[in-house]
Ligand SMILES: Nc1ncnc2c1ncn2[C@@H]1O[C@H](COP(=O)(O)OP(=O)(O)OP(=O)(O)O)[C@@H](O)[C@H]1O
């Protein structure tokens with residue numbers, strides 16, 4: 001039982017990270033019907049920016065752990081959001097009227113560019129988050145010892161999902177984003193500036209993806225310039241699992257995939273960890289191509 | 302002159318859809334645009350609304366050229382459209398759809414007033430305001446599409462085949478409502494296949510054929526015109 005709960009909470013932490021990344025894929029897909037293949041790399045930038053800011057600004061020393069972390073999170077979100085907006089301007093907007101394949105090629109090109117730029121700056125080796133800054137404490141919850149970082153990650157990712165959900169459901173801009181995802185032409189007839197909606201989506205998605213990168217750095221302590229590839233694929237799987245284009249779907253899909261993976265690794269075989277995600281993807285595409293909560297997409301990718 | 306379209310040419314890629322059309326709309330008028338399938342009626346409305354860019358020619362709203370402005374600016378200026386096929390946001394609620402119609406309006410009190418008026422015009426929308434728009438019947442969806450366009454508090458309302466797929470009784474009710482809307486000062490441009498009903502409601506009409514305007518007259522004159530009768534009114538001249 002103890003082992004099970006450890007694995008379950010670990011799965012929720014990783015799943016929360018997948019969900020935050022998956023939201024970026026799903027929101028961009030919702031509005032542009034485009035898979036942003038460079039999204040995984042923006043996630044990696046979040047991890048590296050977090051590392052650099054954490055070490056160079058010594059935020060946790062100066063501001064204390066809690067405030068330092070909050071400032072760090074906000075800075076990473078802001079910077080990766082700006083990167084997302086630049087990506088949209090440079091790689092996607094010029095191709096808005098072109099055939100979809102051009103945008104896909106541009107996305108792959110942007111991904112390679114971002115990855116290589118990171119490698120040139122930081123080198124190809126793993127980078128390590130400073131372990132003296134991070135809390136190694138464990139929490140005792142009803143006799144169960146859970147790492148503090150894990151609990152914080154689960155809470156933070158759930159909090160961000162709730163905030164995003166309320167924003168999308170309740171605000172004027174959120175409703176405009178949903179409308180543009182349903183029918184861009186009709187949205188424009190309502191007086192919605194669709195370019196601004198697209199910009200908004202390329203700020204929100206990367207901001208959440210960047211946080212996910214930071215979380216991975218904090219949780220595992222090390223980052224690599226290619227990590228966006230595996231996490232991107234997993235999160236993309238999570239988005240498909242929930243139904244791509246569907247925001248609650250990405251949340252549910254991410255958490256579910258994280259838990260399935262953690263339990264599978266614990267009770268089947270650790271060697272199967274990555275294969276499990278892709279088995280889930282294949283199963284979903286066969287059994288329910290629309291995803292758990294979504295509409296038909298299989299022919300749109 | 303509220304709206305003026307001058308020598309408008311529109312192309313889809315290499316295919317020309319409009320070959321230089323001219324039309325004008327005065328403040329307070331109801332204008333009918335008739336024509337067979339593919340004549341270019343929807344293309345005309347889309348270009349006025351800024352969804353399409355003219356290859357040549359110009360569109361003026363209150364003497365200002367507007368054909369280079371983005372669609373969202375035109376809504377704010379007072380040009381609203383209930384598009385062909387309704388295009389309501391099916392997975393949003395009726396209320397959310399109406400609120401989106403008022404996306405460009407900052408005056409909350411004005412929006413609330415417009416919404417009350419729309420609920421008076423279409424009481425069924427008030428009963429269903431928390432229902433998903435996609436689950437409304439076709440006629441209710443059409444009312445929502447018109448109500449949503451009115452939420453923008455437009456000076457001019459463009460309607461693309463509002464009677465499409467509706468039972469005759471409902472068509473009558475909707476046209477009656479359009480007349481009521483017009484009496485509040487909203488100018489209306491009405492694209493219709495249902496030519497007789499449209500001409501009975503309208504002050505003036507235009508007839509389009511393959512991207513050109515071939516006839517332009519007062520509505521009664523068009524109703525009595527034998528050519529129009531044969532082509533669009535099912536043959537029998539109407540001499541009421
Ligand atoms: N997106 C498009 N791409 C290419 N051609 C188009 C497109 N939309 C319309 N056309 C062509 O432009 C011409 C005018 O079309 P339009 O939709 O304006 O006609 P319409 O008068 O509204 O017809 P209907 O009564 O059937 O709605 C048609 O020949 C049509 O095939």
Ligand SMILES: [Mg+2]
Pocket residue numbers: 342343344385461
């Ligand atoms: Mg049409």
